[in-house]
Amino acid sequence: MNHPETTAITAGRPPVEGDAPLNPSVVLTSTFHSGGPIGYGRYGNQTWTALEEAISELEGGQTLAFSSGMAAISAVFSILPIGAPIVASNQGYSGVMSLLNSFHASGRLEVRFVDVVNTDEVIAAMKGAALVWLESPTNPCLDVADLPALIAAAKKLGIGVAVDNTFATPLVQNPLAMGADIVMHSVTKFLSGHSDVLMGSLSTNDPALLKRLHDSRSFNGSIPGPFEAWLALRGLRTFPLRFNKSQENAKELVVRLQGHSKITRVRYPGFGAIVSFEVDGTAEQTQQVCDSSKMIAHATSLGGVESLWERRRRWPIESPSVPEQLIRLSVGCEYVDDIWDDIEQALSAI
Incomplete structure (x- = not known):
């Protein structure tokens, strides 16, 4: 396996053949001829695929790109049943906090807010939960959760775990390797890194979960633009x-x-x-x-x-x-x- 410094540069490239381009093309189309694996512009795009391949190699799981980080997060919550209990930090990214508070108030989800630094408190709140949503470090107070311990405890109880890895990035931690089910990135931030792209991603090692998240992206229309995907991949090189x-x-x-x-x-x-x-x-x-x-x-x-x-x-x-x-x-x-x-x-x- 290559080091991440090498992977960021080499992943998501076109096949090597005579006069083939070094970089992937921007595929500007909504419509594809029949007979291929994509089918329609809401289901996939070759430029998205190049970016997804690169993030997949960095995170160690199959990746889906989304129109924003919040679109990716919303896809995770969208596949949970009505009223499903989830455990989440009581202090984290304000967009997620606002969304979870609204879900809790409406009954869409039962949200158990916890102090993610208090490992015992988080584990105690897991009983009967459908998902543990972890952000480490938290935004903006930079609290750090004991991810290995929390992920192991959730897996022992058969609970799904999703980790926002935007701040730490795969250069610091790999939650999928710790046993997490989903890793989320606001690609807008460090991965693309030039303040010119809104994008998010989800990575997982579970093919069935990947299919559910792909369906959520397709049918909710939270897809990235091909040019934005190309910009994000160019940014990811550095x-x-x-x-x-x-x-x-x-x-x-x-x-x-x-x-x-x-x-x-x-x-x-x-x-x-x-x-x-x-x-x-x-x-x-x-x-x-x-x-x-x-x-x-x-x-x-x-x-x-x-x-x-x-x-x-x-x-x-x-x-x-x-x-x-x-x-x-x-x-x-x-x-x-x-x-x-x-x-x-x-x-x-x-």
Whole structure:
């Protein structure tokens, strides 16, 4: 098996033959001649397939690409029965939290919210559940779950496990190898990495589960565009290089942030390119810090080559457990001293 740095570059290429292109083509069609495995433009596309093959090799399971990360997540929940009990973090990505809260309120699902860091609490909530939805590290507080223990406990009880691997990426952890049933990515983030694509993916080793998820994608119409799939695959070619550089920068910035007088807490799991920190000030002053950056983009997203930050509680749907003074910083690939200089001058605004 190749190392991921090699897989990212070599996977999802066309067959090698005389005068064949090195890169896959953008297949812009909704209609296919009969007699092939695709059948119709909502069921598949050769450009999606190239991207799916590359992610499959990185995650170690068969992959489906979706129009967004939330589309991929929604597909997982869509195959659960009405009222099915699921276990999920009480603090995580605000889009998922909003969706699960609405499902719980409507009776679509019975959601048991837990502290994912408390392994005993999570395991205790599993009894009778249909699915355990895990996000590790969590967004934006960067709490880390004991994935091996939680996955093993769920499997012992015959419960499905899905893991959002967007923050850690397959360079850090491989949940399918731990026994998880599904791995989800917001491909928008680190995998594509250039802030120009909305896309999601699901990977699994279970052929029957893959078929159900494929049907959900096809019949709900949550398919990616071929050009977006091509852009995502082009971005994925440099994913390990980008991620490793951003992670290197993040580790250095954590040391500097921990020594700054206007920072009360730094959250970092020891890996990855996301750093969350809390400002010694009010919510308004924290917002002022974000507004004062000159190089770091004040924007909602993460995982791109450029550094981004924001005060997460500026969004009404963000979990109230997230501190008002917390800034989530997605560290990019710029020269680390330039990032730090911008952080320092922004903090000097308060």
